Amino acid sequence: MVTGNEAIAEGAIAAGCNFYVGYPITPSSEIMHYMAEKLPRIGGVFFQAEDELAAINVAIGASWGGARVMTATSGPGFSLMQEGIGYAVMTETPLVIVNVMRVGPATGQATKPAQGDLMQARWGRHGDQAVPVLAPESPQEAFELTVKAFAVAEELRVPVILLSDEFIAHMREVIELPNYESIKIPSRRRPKSLSEAPFGSRDPRIAPPMPPLSEGYYVLVTGSTHNEWGYRDTRSFETHYKLSKRLWNKVWLNIDKIFEYEARYVDDAEVGFVAFGSVARSVKMAVKILREKGIRAGFVRLKTLWPLDLKPIRSLCSMCKVVIVPELSLGQLVLDVERANEGNAKVINYGKVGGGEPIYPRELVKIALEGLKS
Amino acid sequence: MKLAKHFSRRYLREEVLPTNFCPGCFNGVLINALSKAFLELGIDDLRNYVFVSGIGCSSWIPSPYIKADSLHTLHGRAIPVATGVKLAKPDLEVIVIGGDGDLASIGLGHLIHAARRNMDLLVILVNNYVYGMTRGQMSPTTPMGLVTATTPYGSFEYPIDICRVIASTNANYVARWTIAHFIDLKNSIKDALSRYRRGFRFIEVVAPCTTYVARRLGKRAGEVIKELLKLGVRIKDLNDLDKYSREGKIGIGILKAEDKPGYVELYREYVRRAVSHGRT
Amino acid sequence: MMPCTPNIDLNLCKGCGICIDMCPYKVLRLSDDVSSRGYHYPIVTGDCRGCRVCENYCPDFAISIVCGEDVEKSIGNR
Numbered sequence: 001m002v003t004g005n006e007a008i009a010e011g012a013i014a015a016g017c018n019f020y021v022g023y024p025i026t027p028s029s030e031i032m033h034y035m036a037e038k039l040p041r042i043g044g045v046f047f048q049a050e051d052e053l054a055a056i057n058v059a060i061g062a063s064w065g066g067a068r069v070m071t072a073t074s075g076p077g078f079s080l081m082q083e084g085i086g087y088a089v090m091t092e093t094p095l096v097i098v099n100v101m102r103v104g105p106a107t108g109q110a111t112k113p114a115q116g117d118l119m120q121a122r123w124g125r126h127g128d129q130a131v132p133v134l135a136p137e138s139p140q141e142a143f144e145l146t147v148k149a150f151a152v153a154e155e156l157r158v159p160v161i162l163l164s165d166e167f168i169a170h171m172r173e174v175i176e177l178p179n180y181e182s183i184k185i186p187s188r189r190r191p192k193s194l195s196e197a198p199f200g201s202r203d204p205r206i207a208p209p210m211p212p213l214s215e216g217y218y219v220l221v222t223g224s225t226h227n228e229w230g231y232r233d234t235r236s237f238e239t240h241y242k243l244s245k246r247l248w249n250k251v252w253l254n255i256d257k258i259f260e261y262e263a264r265y266v267d268d269a270e271v272g273f274v275a276f277g278s279v280a281r282s283v284k285m286a287v288k289i290l291r292e293k294g295i296r297a298g299f300v301r302l303k304t305l306w307p308l309d310l311k312p313i314r315s316l317c318s319m320c321k322v323v324i325v326p327e328l329s330l331g332q333l334v335l336d337v338e339r340a341n342e343g344n345a346k347v348i349n350y351g352k353v354g355g356g357e358p359i360y361p362r363e364l365v366k367i368a369l370e371g372l373k374s
Numbered sequence: 375m376k377l378a379k380h381f382s383r384r385y386l387r388e389e390v391l392p393t394n395f396c397p398g399c400f401n402g403v404l405i406n407a408l409s410k411a412f413l414e415l416g417i418d419d420l421r422n423y424v425f426v427s428g429i430g431c432s433s434w435i436p437s438p439y440i441k442a443d444s445l446h447t448l449h450g451r452a453i454p455v456a457t458g459v460k461l462a463k464p465d466l467e468v469i470v471i472g473g474d475g476d477l478a479s480i481g482l483g484h485l486i487h488a489a490r491r492n493m494d495l496l497v498i499l500v501n502n503y504v505y506g507m508t509r510g511q512m513s514p515t516t517p518m519g520l521v522t523a524t525t526p527y528g529s530f531e532y533p534i535d536i537c538r539v540i541a542s543t544n545a546n547y548v549a550r551w552t553i554a555h556f557i558d559l560k561n562s563i564k565d566a567l568s569r570y571r572r573g574f575r576f577i578e579v580v581a582p583c584t585t586y587v588a589r590r591l592g593k594r595a596g597e598v599i600k601e602l603l604k605l606g607v608r609i610k611d612l613n614d615l616d617k618y619s620r621e622g623k624i625g626i627g628i629l630k631a632e633d634k635p636g637y638v639e640l641y642r643e644y645v646r647r648a649v650s651h652g653r654t
Numbered sequence: 655m656m657p658c659t660p661n662i663d664l665n666l667c668k669g670c671g672i673c674i675d676m677c678p679y680k681v682l683r684l685s686d687d688v689s690s691r692g693y694h695y696p697i698v699t700g701d702c703r704g705c706r707v708c709e710n711y712c713p714d715f716a717i718s719i720v721c722g723e724d725v726e727k728s729i730g731n732r
Contacts, residue, residue, distance in 0.1 A: 019462060040648035045461045045641070049454065050487040057451040061426070061458020064445060065466075069458075087448050213443045213459065214466050216421045218387075220438055222446035231390070231438060232446075378661035378724070380715035391666060392714055397693070398670035402713025410710070556710045584670075596675020599711065 004168035007139035007175055008098055009034035011146030012070045014180050017096070018044040019067035021058040023051055023077060026110045027166040028100040031072040052077035056084030056097070063093045064221060066212055068150060068185070072098035075117055076107065079124070086125030087223045088159035089247060092199065092207060094188060095159040096149045100169045101328075103355040112355030113166035115277060116329035121161045122306045128244045130251035132258050133161045133306040135276045140175040142168060145303070147183055152258055155186045156250055157207035163305060165328070167278035167358060191217065200228020204249040252307050260303040261312050265291065269298030271368045272320040272345070274313055274337050276302040279326050279359050286364035297368060302333075310340040317341040322371035326350040326359045346371065382409035385420060390438045398588075398595030400553040400581035401435050404471075404500060407556055408440075411563035424468050426456040428476035431507045431583075432500035435471050450480030453488045456495050464638045467567065470497040474515040475505040478536045482514070485536075489543040492573040494636035496566045499536065499576070502583035510586030521590060537578045538615055541629040546573030548630040553581035554602035555626060562628070573636035580606075580624055658704035658721040662696055667716035669693030673708035682708070 002010065009031045012020070020035035022028075032048075039046040045067065049055040055071050062069045073081060078099040088095045101117045103109035121133045132152050136142040142164060149160040191198060191209040198219055201208045208228070211217035220230030225240040233239045251258070262280075265287060266272065273283040280301040290297035298320070300312045313336065317323050323345045325334040334349040341347050348371055352359050382405055383391075395401050412420070421443075425436030429449035437446035447455045452470045460468045470477075477485050477499045488495060504522050505511045511524040515536065519528045541548040547570040551559040559579060566575035580602065582588055584595045593601070607618050609625040618625040635643075660673075660682065667689065673696050674682045681700040689695050696717065704721045 019458075021458065040645045041651075047457070047461060050483060053451065054454040054457075054484055054487070057447065057454035058458040058461075060447070061445065061455035061460075062462040063458070064455075065459040065462025067458075067462040069462075083448055084451070211443075213424050213463060214422055216419075217443065218421075218441055219443050220446070221444065222437055223448060224446070377663055378718035378720045380663075380709065380712065380718045382715045386715070392668065392691075392716075395713065397668035397714075398672060399713055402715065403711055406710055406712070406715070594675065595670050595713075596672045599672065599676060 004139040005030040007143040011143040015147045015150035019069040021047045028072040052080040056081040070096040075104040082124040092157035094153040101165040109355040118332040197228035205253040262301040265298035270296045272316040272323040273299040285361035313340040317345040398584040407560045428452040430473040432473040453484040474501045489545040547575040549628045550578040552602040554599040658702040664689040
């Protein structure tokens with residue numbers, strides 16, 4: 001019986017996380033406390049940084065020092081970490097960043113859940129970027145997706161964002177732990193020789209090998225545009241074009257490995273819901289109630305928010321008369337649905353903002369019934 | 375017939391020479407002091423050293439010029455990245471090189487915390503009195519009255535004596551030299567890598583920017599070196615710092631030299647406590 | 655006294671003049687012409703004593719002192 005935060009921490013440990021750095025912030029601090037207790041006892045490093053700017057950069061250094069590292073934060077800290085996350089993208093540094101969303105912007109409602117960081121998780125850094133974003137809906141999934149986050153980060157040499165929220169963080173549910181021996185996180189690849197480039201790859205789907213420090217590779221890690229050997233080259237159009245396309249493709253060409261979703265009752269649906277995270281729990285209940293009333297309701301739940309495969313949503317929109325997008329923000333996921341909708345369905349943005357109040361199934365049932373009438 | 379090779383070049387990446395530094399930039403002289411220190415310590419190559427730097431002219435010293443593993447990071451964030459490397463690989467010597475902009479302006483918070491923690495890092499701060507790379511704006515160390523790109527009528531802000539601030543923390547080793555005091559600087563680097571190899575070691579190198587300070591004052595780089603030799607006065611204790619700064623001199627010397635356990639040792643002790651703790 | 659001579663690598667020298675200013679024996683002076691990189695460069699005009707001050711202060715690793723037998727094998731500047 002654990003909370004979502006505890007599940008994330010335990011998931012990290014199961015995935016072989018041996019370095020945690022963070023700065024306390026509501027509602028993510030419990031992840032930090034858990035790691036503070038566990039990591040020193042199992043040979044890992046726990047470090048409390050002086051602020052989130054330090055935290056993300058310590059994480060980057062630790063990753064290059066060979067550690068499997070995680071940091072957790074919430075909105076205000078997540079905003080501070082953006083530059084660092086961009087640096088991890090540019091230097092292909094494996095990292096796991098947990099954002100337990102709360103109401104914003106700025107200090108907002110520190111103890112209340114929200115989903116307003118969706119676009120920021122995808123696009124928060126300046127410049128071109130592709131960062132996988134995973135979104136659990138329960139403590140069980142929080143555990144599983146944290147393990148997945150490490151697997152994706154290590155294999156693709158990329159920072160991965162786990163987007164949770166305060167509801168999931170503090171809800172308590174029984175979770176089933178797998179046998180830890182069965183959890184296989186790929187170790188980052190070492191160069192086979194000094195002639196294997198650490199920042200270039202012939203196959204755009206495969207991440208370059210990551211040279212360990214102090215073994216004579218003399219690796220040049222830099223946040224400036226660089227060639228495949230790490231030499232800064234800001235004058236050539238070609239170098240930057242190749243680099244940014246490769247970094248983008250590294251994630252998007254692996255969409256089959258990364259993208260996960262759940263879709264139920266969609267084959268005959270006349271009213272559909274699209275949601276992620278804790279809101280999906282209410283959606284599932286609403287769909288059950290509607291079906292009991294004889295309404296053909298279905299849903300698509302995104303477990304991965306980026307990279308995004310629009311097909312499940314597009315297919316739902318082509319089937320339904322009405323598609324409702326409930327979210328704890330004024331409306332960000334709805335923009336994806338409107339994009340996927342090819343004019344068939346009426347897309348309803350149900351953005352509930354105010355904090356502390358979940359979206360209740362009865363609200364969704366009401367909107368669905370009204371939507372079908374008109 | 376062959377052309378003799380300078381002693382620093384064995385530690386440098388030949389393929390990126392000559393450097394992009396301005397003619398007369400003192401960054402190259404610091405490279406020489408580092409090289410001489412390595413040579414005299416009998417270090418053949420730099421594989422057990424990791425260099426971390428931020429953004430700015432002196433941050434380019436390790437990246438790409440020094441032939442070693444180097445992380446060229448975000449502006450102001452060299453010290454946290456170096457901390458991460460050191461804690462993940464405590465057996466490596468991690469050296470941070472940065473300027474007064476990178477380490478004492480945007481990065482000042484991280485600098486002071488690392489000093490407070492006595493983090494096991496060697497930090498070399500190249501103080502050129504301005505933000506060089508962005509073309510000569512004022513920095514927190516700009517002396518009062520100096521004309522810079524953002525103080526065209528002469529700076530009116532009190533500058534910071536960064537060595538004094540760091541000396542007031544738990545840092546093990548704090549020293550200030552000018553780039554003119556080559557032998558002292560080289561010896562200080564040697565000390566920080568041998569006699570005082572744990573905890574936070576901080577060396578400030580006063581080296582006014584040849585292009586945006588010296589040239590504005592009508593001086594050649596060589597003239598600046600000679601003037602620094604006159605302005606640099608050895609302090610006996612921290613009280614001398616005030617006296618010399620009032621006289622317009624630069625107080626140099628070793629402000630502090632201790633050999634207390636650094637963060638890594640303190641953390642290892644903490645882990646021993648954690649392991650024997652009763653909680654499950 | 656052992657003969658010494660400065661070797662100057664004109665691919666690296668940027669003509670900053672530090673070596674000329676710092677040489678205690680005033681052995682160097684600035685050339686009238688420019689190198690292929692467009693910089694004036696130091697020319698040896700006197701007897702180098704091998705104090706190596708110029709080596710320490712050269713920011714471009716361009717000047718290196720050669721002493722003893724190697725003097726004949728070295729080429730001054732190129």
